Amino acid sequence: xxxxVRLEGLAVDYGRTSRRAAVPVLDRTDLEFPAGxxxxxxxxxxxxxxxxxxxxxxxxxxxxxxxxxxxTQVCGPGPDRGMVFQQYALFPWRTARGNVEFALKRFGLPxxxxxxxxxxxxxEVGLADGVERYPAQLSGGMQQRVALARALAAEPxxxxxxxxxxxxxxxxxxxxxxxxxxxxxxxxxxxLFVTHDIDEAxxxxxxxxxxxxxxxxxxxxxxxxxGPADPALRARIAGHLGTG
Amino acid sequence: MxxxxxxxxxxxxxxxxxLRRRMPAGGGRAPGRxxxxxxxxxxxxxxxxxxxxxxxxxPGLLPSPAQTLAxxxxxxxxxxxxxxxxxxxxxxxxxxxxxxVVGGALGFATGYLPLLSAAVTPVVSFLRPIPAIALVPLAxxxxxxxxxxxxxxxxxAVLLAVWLYVHDGVSRVPVTHLRAxxxxxxxxxxxxxxxxxxxAAPALLAALRYGASVALLALVAAELGGAxxxxxxxxxxxxxxxxxxxMFAGLIVLxxxxxxxxxxxAGIGRRFVHREAS
Numbered sequence: 001x002x003x004x005v006r007l008e009g010l011a012v013d014y015g016r017t018s019r020r021a022a023v024p025v026l027d028r029t030d031l032e033f034p035a036g037x038x039x040x041x042x043x044x045x046x047x048x049x050x051x052x053x054x055x056x057x058x059x060x061x062x063x064x065x066x067x068x069x070x071x072t073q074v075c076g077p078g079p080d081r082g083m084v085f086q087q088y089a090l091f092p093w094r095t096a097r098g099n100v101e102f103a104l105k106r107f108g109l110p111x112x113x114x115x116x117x118x119x120x121x122x123x124e125v126g127l128a129d130g131v132e133r134y135p136a137q138l139s140g141g142m143q144q145r146v147a148l149a150r151a152l153a154a155e156p157x158x159x160x161x162x163x164x165x166x167x168x169x170x171x172x173x174x175x176x177x178x179x180x181x182x183x184x185x186x187x188x189x190x191x192l193f194v195t196h197d198i199d200e201a202x203x204x205x206x207x208x209x210x211x212x213x214x215x216x217x218x219x220x221x222x223x224x225x226x227g228p229a230d231p232a233l234r235a236r237i238a239g240h241l242g243t244g
Numbered sequence: 245m246x247x248x249x250x251x252x253x254x255x256x257x258x259x260x261x262x263l264r265r266r267m268p269a270g271g272g273r274a275p276g277r278x279x280x281x282x283x284x285x286x287x288x289x290x291x292x293x294x295x296x297x298x299x300x301x302x303p304g305l306l307p308s309p310a311q312t313l314a315x316x317x318x319x320x321x322x323x324x325x326x327x328x329x330x331x332x333x334x335x336x337x338x339x340x341x342x343x344x345v346v347g348g349a350l351g352f353a354t355g356y357l358p359l360l361s362a363a364v365t366p367v368v369s370f371l372r373p374i375p376a377i378a379l380v381p382l383a384x385x386x387x388x389x390x391x392x393x394x395x396x397x398x399x400x401a402v403l404l405a406v407w408l409y410v411h412d413g414v415s416r417v418p419v420t421h422l423r424a425x426x427x428x429x430x431x432x433x434x435x436x437x438x439x440x441x442x443x444a445a446p447a448l449l450a451a452l453r454y455g456a457s458v459a460l461l462a463l464v465a466a467e468l469g470g471a472x473x474x475x476x477x478x479x480x481x482x483x484x485x486x487x488x489x490x491m492f493a494g495l496i497v498l499x500x501x502x503x504x505x506x507x508x509x510a511g512i513g514r515r516f517v518h519r520e521a522s
Contacts, residue, residue, distance in 0.1 A: 057423070057427060058426075058427075059423050076426070077423060077426035077427045078426070078427070078429065079427065079428060079429030081427060082427060082428075083423070083424065083427040085420050085423075085424065087420075089420055089421075089424050091421060091424075091438075091439065091442070091443075092518065093442040093443070093445075093518035102425075102428060102430070102438065103428045103429075105430070105434070106428070106429035106430070134518075150428070151427075151428075154427075154428050154429055
């Protein structure tokens with residue numbers, strides 16, 4: 001199943017501590033991501049795009065406004081919203097299979113069924129051979145394959161990805177992008193994908209939302225048509241990004 | 245016996261990698277490296293024997309290895325060694341267990357809850373540098389010279405040591421691990437047993453090993469403060485009679501006890517702690 005995500009006047013401040021006042025990170029933002037859509041949130045570092053994603057995930061408490069998933073207000077992390085982090089996401093003391101089984105435990109399956117599903121999930125991301133290896137024994141690309149399998153194993157309505165392929169080499173990154181597209185098409189999950197790479201955003205998403213400024217706000221919102229790359233669209237988005 | 249305690253953690257900027265490096269190196273003590281250790285022990289024994297034979301020390305003040313062994317056999321034969329070892333092990337063991345459980349629980353709580361940490365850490369940081377031996381008179385005044393005072397003193401010293409390491413380890417557990425677990429629908433008890441505990445396991449093991457060495461230190465302090473039996477008590481009695489051979493034997497037993505305890509804990513650690521954790 002997939003659900004729509006709505007941001008209603010969402011604003012986020014960071015780090016009000018005893019030493020300094022709160023710093024606004026994300027300006028009041030209204031956005032809607034329809035159920036089953038694939039949106040890239042594009043912007044430079046520090047534009048609030050990861051913060052936005054964190055607010056949807058429930059890690060970050062809004063200073064104003066709210067996030068609703070399928071009409072229900074988000075008030076903390078939950079398995080309806082799966083998360084793939086840029087790094088350090090896998091549990092290093094569990095094998096690839098153990099990491100996926102961690103996600104499956106919430107369904108209360110018998111052990112053998114849990115194992116069967118974990119192996120199937122890992123086979124789907126192309127990791128049938130490395131299931132008993134620990135994350136430290138896997139390459140960066142393979143680790144993110146496990147992270148994808150783990151996030152999807154919990155059967156989320158929304159899949160959130162925070163620059164998941166940022167640390168990978170170009171070839172691995174392209175393969176992972178293809179894998180993610182395939183998984184999205186099969187599951188129909190609503191996807192929010194954070195990246196600072198304009199070409200990655202265009203290669204993956206149906207829609208690119210450009211964020212920028214301090215505090216961050218929406219600078220542009222572009223539909224990406226199917227088919228061959230459109231240089232004019234890329235130029236327009238690049239213009240919004242302010243990178244020429 | 246007591247390797248100088250690893251330096252206390254210096255703030256949280258360092259990440260897990262640094263923690264691993266700072267842990268006592270024994271965690272990776274490789275089997276099959278016995279050769280150099282045996283050679284060094286033999287060299288020390290030989291030097292000791294030569295020094296004893298040379299007559300450099302006043303008569304009776306430096307027993308030979310053979311005399312020390314004889315004293316050891318003597319106390320083992322008469323049953324004093326078993327009595328003393330039993331009394332000391334009971335005290336140290338009970339004190340260690342109490343201190344490790346309370347200190348470990350407190351460490352998990354303050355490591356996980358920043359607000360609690362802000363309240364408790366300054367208090368513990370003030371108490372920690374006070375040597376356990378300095379508390380012997382106070383413990384005696386409050387609890388008398390019985391077993392309670394000794395156990396509580398040991399437990400107290402162990403508690404502070406274990407708290408420090410566990411607190412540090414738990415507070416360094418990457419926030420993404422806990423976030424990932426919540427996003428995967430793991431409730432609090434699963435986040436504790438399946439994320440926090442394994443992630444902090446290397447720190448927990450280091451805490452227990454350091455705590456065990458602290459327990460022996462505190463044991464000696466407690467027994468010197470007044471006892472009817474025990475390894476350190478016996479040392480004091482032997483000292484009054486200038487039985488250096490017996491004192492040597494007692495010190496060697498203390499050293500072997502420390503090594504044995506550490507080997508057991510390290511062995512447990514190899515079995516349960518995943519090396520790449522945190």
